[in-house]
Amino acid sequence: MATKSSVKRWGLSWEFQAVSLALHASLDRQVQATAGLPEQLHRARLQVMQGIGPQDADSSRVLREMAAGALRRWGLLRQLQALMSERESATETLSLGDCLLRLSLSWMIEQPVKTAMIVDQAVECAKRIAPKSAHYTNALLRRFGRERESLMARALASEEAIWNVPGWWLGVLRKAYPDDWQRVLKAAAQPAPVSLRVNRRRVSQEDLAVSLAERGYPAKCFAPAPGKVGGDFLARQVQAEQAPALKLYTRDALHLHPATDPKHLPGFLEGLFTVQDLAAQQAAWLIDLSDGMSVLDACAAPGGKTGHMLELAECDMHAWDVSAKRLERLAENLNRLQCQAKLACVDLLGKEELPAPAGFFDRILLDAPCSASGIIGRHPEIRWRRQEDALSQHQAQQFAMLCRLWPLLKRGGLLLFVTCSIFPQEGELPVRDFLAQHQDAQLEPLKGLSPLLPSCDESLQHDGFYFARLRKRRP
Numbered sequence: 001m002a003t004k005s006s007v008k009r010w011g012l013s014w015e016f017q018a019v020s021l022a023l024h025a026s027l028d029r030q031v032q033a034t035a036g037l038p039e040q041l042h043r044a045r046l047q048v049m050q051g052i053g054p055q056d057a058d059s060s061r062v063l064r065e066m067a068a069g070a071l072r073r074w075g076l077l078r079q080l081q082a083l084m085s086e087r088e089s090a091t092e093t094l095s096l097g098d099c100l101l102r103l104s105l106s107w108m109i110e111q112p113v114k115t116a117m118i119v120d121q122a123v124e125c126a127k128r129i130a131p132k133s134a135h136y137t138n139a140l141l142r143r144f145g146r147e148r149e150s151l152m153a154r155a156l157a158s159e160e161a162i163w164n165v166p167g168w169w170l171g172v173l174r175k176a177y178p179d180d181w182q183r184v185l186k187a188a189a190q191p192a193p194v195s196l197r198v199n200r201r202r203v204s205q206e207d208l209a210v211s212l213a214e215r216g217y218p219a220k221c222f223a224p225a226p227g228k229v230g231g232d233f234l235a236r237q238v239q240a241e242q243a244p245a246l247k248l249y250t251r252d253a254l255h256l257h258p259a260t261d262p263k264h265l266p267g268f269l270e271g272l273f274t275v276q277d278l279a280a281q282q283a284a285w286l287i288d289l290s291d292g293m294s295v296l297d298a299c300a301a302p303g304g305k306t307g308h309m310l311e312l313a314e315c316d317m318h319a320w321d322v323s324a325k326r327l328e329r330l331a332e333n334l335n336r337l338q339c340q341a342k343l344a345c346v347d348l349l350g351k352e353e354l355p356a357p358a359g360f361f362d363r364i365l366l367d368a369p370c371s372a373s374g375i376i377g378r379h380p381e382i383r384w385r386r387q388e389d390a391l392s393q394h395q396a397q398q399f400a401m402l403c404r405l406w407p408l409l410k411r412g413g414l415l416l417f418v419t420c421s422i423f424p425q426e427g428e429l430p431v432r433d434f435l436a437q438h439q440d441a442q443l444e445p446l447k448g449l450s451p452l453l454p455s456c457d458e459s460l461q462h463d464g465f466y467f468a469r470l471r472k473r474r475p
Helices: 012-027 037-052 060-072 074-085 096-110 112-129 131-155 159-163 167-176 181-188 205-214 278-286 304-312 324-337 389-408 428-437
Strands: 194-198 233-237 245-249 253-256 273-275 294-297 316-321 342-345 361-367 409-419 441-444 466-472
Touching: 012 037, 012 060, 012 096, 012 112, 037 060, 060 074, 060 096, 074 096, 074 131, 074 159, 096 112, 096 131, 112 131, 159 167, 167 181, 194 205, 194 278, 205 253, 245 278, 253 278, 273 304, 278 304, 278 409, 278 466, 294 304, 304 316, 304 324, 304 361, 316 324, 324 342, 361 389, 389 409, 389 428, 428 441, 428 466
Parallel strands: 294 316, 294 361, 316 342, 361 409
Antiparallel strands: 194 253, 194 273, 233 245, 409 466, 441 466
């Protein structure tokens, strides 16, 4: 658990204000925010601090946990609001008052003994940020306090309230994984650990774990599940007991409690580690690097996988991204790790000539744009920000990117296609379409990784990803 702070916490109404502002900025379709929840929480916290003064505490951890808790039960909260207000919550325009109400309901579910205080603080907050909704907020929260059991039972008749994903999301998962969709959603309901990738060029896994523990941050190695492979890999069974073991590389990985703030960990600024989920760490190993290779990370920012590849091999690394601002962050991350790469701002979907000749790269990593459906345990807001029609758009974009990059790969070279999605439209289908049109492309099987479904196994918890290795045939 996180250590207790000696600094006084904000009053609950101010925490409600900051989190409600961040939720509204993240989820309201009218706002069309590009920043994710962490950045919105940071902005909201600074905005609220201007009103009450910084001496009232750095509540960043509390704000993160409040926001994540509400988002993990957002479907239930929407149904409760709809039942009590007798309106169609799913089709409404999301207001700041709605965010405050649902956040307060979430806190009442989490802290039932503090119901009276929560109602009082929520109404106080509403009077500041959404005065017209103060009476509405007071009435619904008091009703929930009186009728909690019956309202919860009625709300949980809805699958959205049970599984806390939009209806279309649930439909896609059920169709794609008729035997595993419940396991996937149960994993998404669990707070994700803080996973680290140890910079093996600077420190060993064991030494970093000892150093963090001495500073009050107990870090654990990923423990072997039944069926240990040995060496640097751990294995767990995939689906049925008779299925082949899934091998995951864990030698450079550590994990800490979900409440840990990575910014406070000793060794980060010195480049001793990078915050990266265990599933994402597989990419650099799967691309099969050797010293001296010419390598392209085609959608590189913010540079987690770029840095990992440079930690594993002395490569001629090229890192491209469509965003110049995100390339600046990539450069900062590589500098922290004491790694170097040739950076370029490149739009793979544009018409400009690419800054590399045909047959130039031995290896290409394409971490393609997607819905991020595999990482909603770590980023619970994603499921409520996405729309179903984006899946077909991503499928078309991924296919186009594969086609654009393929000529740059040498004969015998390898392209690793990666997405942090587990939807077939954003992995299996564009790869299938690409193979159908490129006879010189050969798919190398990756059992259990196409896709790698999210896991909430205590010993081997990770996000969901899709990996495909495409080898360019020799003449």
